[in-house]
Amino acid sequence: MKNIIYSLLIILLVSNCKKAINRDIIYNPPKIESQLVSDVYFGTTIDDPYRNIENTKDSTVLKWYKSQTEYTNSFIENINNRTSFIDNTYEIDNRKSYYIKKHHLTENDNRFYLKKNIGEDYYKLYFKAVNDSSEILLFNPKEYKTNSKNDYIINYIKPSWDEKHVVVSLSYSGKELSELIIIDTKTQKQHPQILDNAWPNSFLGINWLPDNSGFTYLYFTNTDPNSSNFKNNSQSVLYTLGQDPKKLNFIFGSKTHPAFNIIKSEYPLTKINGASDKYMIGYLAGVDNFWDTYYAKIEDIKKGHLNWKLLYTTEDKVKTNKGVIVKDQFVFMSGTNADNFKLASINLDTLNFKTPKIIFEEKKDEVITSFRINNDAIYVTTSKYGIEAFLYQIKNRETQQIKLPKKAGTISITHKSNNYNDLWVSISGWTSSNERYKYNSITNKFTEDYLTDKTEYPEFKNIIIEEISIPSHDGTLVPISIIYNKDIKRDGNNPSFFYGYGAYGDGINPFFSPTFLYYVKEGGVLCIPHVRGGGEKGEVWRKGGFKKTKPNTWKDLIAAVEYLIDNKYTSKNTTAIYSSSAGGIMVGRAMTERPDLFAAVISEVGVLNPIRMEVQPGGGGSNIREYGNVKDSTECMALLEMDAYLHIKDSTNYPATYLTVGMNDTRVVPWESGKFAARLQNTNVLTKPVFLYADFESGHSGSSGKKSYEEWGNVLTFALWQTGHPNYQLKRLVK
Numbered sequence: 001m002k003n004i005i006y007s008l009l010i011i012l013l014v015s016n017c018k019k020a021i022n023r024d025i026i027y028n029p030p031k032i033e034s035q036l037v038s039d040v041y042f043g044t045t046i047d048d049p050y051r052n053i054e055n056t057k058d059s060t061v062l063k064w065y066k067s068q069t070e071y072t073n074s075f076i077e078n079i080n081n082r083t084s085f086i087d088n089t090y091e092i093d094n095r096k097s098y099y100i101k102k103h104h105l106t107e108n109d110n111r112f113y114l115k116k117n118i119g120e121d122y123y124k125l126y127f128k129a130v131n132d133s134s135e136i137l138l139f140n141p142k143e144y145k146t147n148s149k150n151d152y153i154i155n156y157i158k159p160s161w162d163e164k165h166v167v168v169s170l171s172y173s174g175k176e177l178s179e180l181i182i183i184d185t186k187t188q189k190q191h192p193q194i195l196d197n198a199w200p201n202s203f204l205g206i207n208w209l210p211d212n213s214g215f216t217y218l219y220f221t222n223t224d225p226n227s228s229n230f231k232n233n234s235q236s237v238l239y240t241l242g243q244d245p246k247k248l249n250f251i252f253g254s255k256t257h258p259a260f261n262i263i264k265s266e267y268p269l270t271k272i273n274g275a276s277d278k279y280m281i282g283y284l285a286g287v288d289n290f291w292d293t294y295y296a297k298i299e300d301i302k303k304g305h306l307n308w309k310l311l312y313t314t315e316d317k318v319k320t321n322k323g324v325i326v327k328d329q330f331v332f333m334s335g336t337n338a339d340n341f342k343l344a345s346i347n348l349d350t351l352n353f354k355t356p357k358i359i360f361e362e363k364k365d366e367v368i369t370s371f372r373i374n375n376d377a378i379y380v381t382t383s384k385y386g387i388e389a390f391l392y393q394i395k396n397r398e399t400q401q402i403k404l405p406k407k408a409g410t411i412s413i414t415h416k417s418n419n420y421n422d423l424w425v426s427i428s429g430w431t432s433s434n435e436r437y438k439y440n441s442i443t444n445k446f447t448e449d450y451l452t453d454k455t456e457y458p459e460f461k462n463i464i465i466e467e468i469s470i471p472s473h474d475g476t477l478v479p480i481s482i483i484y485n486k487d488i489k490r491d492g493n494n495p496s497f498f499y500g501y502g503a504y505g506d507g508i509n510p511f512f513s514p515t516f517l518y519y520v521k522e523g524g525v526l527c528i529p530h531v532r533g534g535g536e537k538g539e540v541w542r543k544g545g546f547k548k549t550k551p552n553t554w555k556d557l558i559a560a561v562e563y564l565i566d567n568k569y570t571s572k573n574t575t576a577i578y579s580s581s582a583g584g585i586m587v588g589r590a591m592t593e594r595p596d597l598f599a600a601v602i603s604e605v606g607v608l609n610p611i612r613m614e615v616q617p618g619g620g621g622s623n624i625r626e627y628g629n630v631k632d633s634t635e636c637m638a639l640l641e642m643d644a645y646l647h648i649k650d651s652t653n654y655p656a657t658y659l660t661v662g663m664n665d666t667r668v669v670p671w672e673s674g675k676f677a678a679r680l681q682n683t684n685v686l687t688k689p690v691f692l693y694a695d696f697e698s699g700h701s702g703s704s705g706k707k708s709y710e711e712w713g714n715v716l717t718f719a720l721w722q723t724g725h726p727n728y729q730l731k732r733l734v735k
Contacts, residue, residue: 030067080731086713120704158206161275174699286622386536409510495572495723502533503582505542529560576719588644600722
């Protein structure tokens with residue numbers, strides 16, 4: 001480490017003077033040899049100077065990642081007030097006496113949930129009976145495999161309908177493939193069987209049979225992260241309690257139904273929605289919003305009769321798994337001639353998707369996000385431009401909007417089952433933490449039903465939110481959310497932080513983050529541009545930043561930055577842009593297209609070299625449908641255009657850059673960021689820092705506990721340093 005630190009030559013200590021940032025430091029990051037490889041894509045020759053970094057088994061490459069991390073830490077850890085930033089955000093976000101997540105309310109009003117108390121850094125599993133004030137600790141992950149060096153956490157739970165058992169999913173070091181164990185609720189004992197190769201936190205979870213004799217889950221047949229078939233050819237499995245977990249009972253997938261022509265990258269998921277269900281639904285899932293879907297009688301599946309029948313195809317435009325069978329009806333979210341979706345139903349006997357019964361019509365400016373069917377009514381949630389949420393009730397064939405207790409940026413609804421009238425509504429916003437209410441459909445009243453103690457955040461009382469739409473490069477109006485302290489001056493000198501995404505139809509809906517709000521409290525302007533590629537304006541918005549139209553995603557971000565600069569919120573010298581995962585395309589291409597517009601760029605586990613996605617483990621999987629196929633001439637050109645690594649040019653003064661990777665990441669391989677960092681660091685103009693931080697104990701989703709606050713503290717204090725905040729400059733010489 002000393003060699004790395006001593007390799008830095010700092011001519012003049014960075015002072016509080018904004019003009020001194022970066023200009024007086026010569027950056028000398030660790031080097032790695034360039035090994036040029038050239039490829040030809042449909043007549044276009046592309047040079048790849050750092051193909052060697054793709055070999056993460058090479059000891060030289062691994063050593064380079066570690067050296068890069070030490071080099072990065074030698075600067076980041078010397079940012080003035082970084083530690084206090086981390087400590088303050090941790091304190092604010094841990095102000096409650098305890099925290100609860102993954103809460104399950106049973107039909108008997110008993111509760112299963114994960115909980116951590118103040119001072120604890122991990123969650124444990126608890127059970128609480130309806131008329132008992134005490135709670136029972138069912139499982140502590142720290143007591144699991146105590147002879148192992150692995151630090152396990154709970155990432156998913158699912159109690160059985162009769163509440164006698166609960167499945168617990170466990171993983172470690174950021175790995176997402178998990179082990180499943182079964183806990184007996186009465187004895188708090190763990191069953192001896194351990195099921196492996198599961199991923200319930202992402203693939204519709206665990207589905208208990210109505211008779212509680214077992215459950216279904218998605219099993220991954222190939223778990224080698226270096227294999228070209230990694231995560232491919234997964235299968236749905238039925239596990240019966242007490243069964244040998246090595247004797248897999250496949251019920252849905254390519255092994256049982258080769259006639260379905262299941263693509264190896266599709267995920268054959270199963271779903272049971274309630275204890276009274278007679279049918280199991282099987283989805284051939286991918287990144288698209290519309291899937292081929294089948295259904296079968298649960299009793300037939302239990303007997304080994306895998307009589308799956310086609311329920312609908314992608315052409316019927318049923319959104320993902322947003323459909324339920326209720327008696328003889330199938331109720332679903334339809335995208336047919338409705339980019340914002342509508343709620344419809346058909347009879348199972350006819351399956352006539354061409355002329356369904358419309359329950360809730362499409363709304364012009366609101367996208368349907370979810371629905372719940374209760375005994376007395378149907379409830380629908382919508383979102384306007386991804387920034388304001390609404391709740392509707394359909395009862396006795398009449399639809400009415402329900403007035404919420406307060407304005408909601410985001411809303412989620414839960415119920416016990418369709419046999420009850422109970423509905424719980426949770427709302428949150430940019431400056432308001434999650435608030436949970438129980439709705440009484442008879443009195444039309446809401447009553448508070450918080451899972452944790454209510455907490456006040458007086459330090460954020462002076463924060464202002466602006467929700468506006470601004471024209472992008474082609475005149476399309478893009479919603480943006482601007483969050484700032486009312487005391488700032490609109491003089492163009494404020495640090496700003498732009499957080500966008502724009503992929504898979506996923507929007508950034510309002511959420512409460514003390515970490516981001518503390519950044520605002522420190523004088524920063526936070527902007528969330530709801531760029532194309534997300535789902536804020538429905539399916540048309542997603543397709544507006546998709547494959548050939550992907551440039552709209554980063555051009556929308558550029559338009560948002562230019563708007564805030566033109567209106568004196570910030571300036572190009574005080575602007576930082578951020579994203580993660582697929583959002584790496586957005587920030588990477590914004591940076592390479594307009595390097596003059598930003599002071600800093602941050603990408604965490606980012607997609608920065610998508611042209612090489614199909615040579616990654618799993619062959620790119622279903623992500624090919626999102627970004628494009630390198631074997632298709634048109635889509636290949638789109639991939640080349642969105643590839644930030646390939647757009648790095650010499651003789652260009654790029655913004656300060658901070659990249660992070662999780663070395664256990666199985667979604668976006670670390671070398672996409674590694675290659676990007678190496679190429680950027682070795683341009684012939686390097687006047688600003690290019691940092692690469694590699695975490696060998698995390699994966700795609702980052703860390704948990706105090707470490708997650710440290711990671712966000714690193715990101716935001718780096719942004720504050722590079723955008724000129726006087727309180728967040730380097731505190732001493734690094735020699």
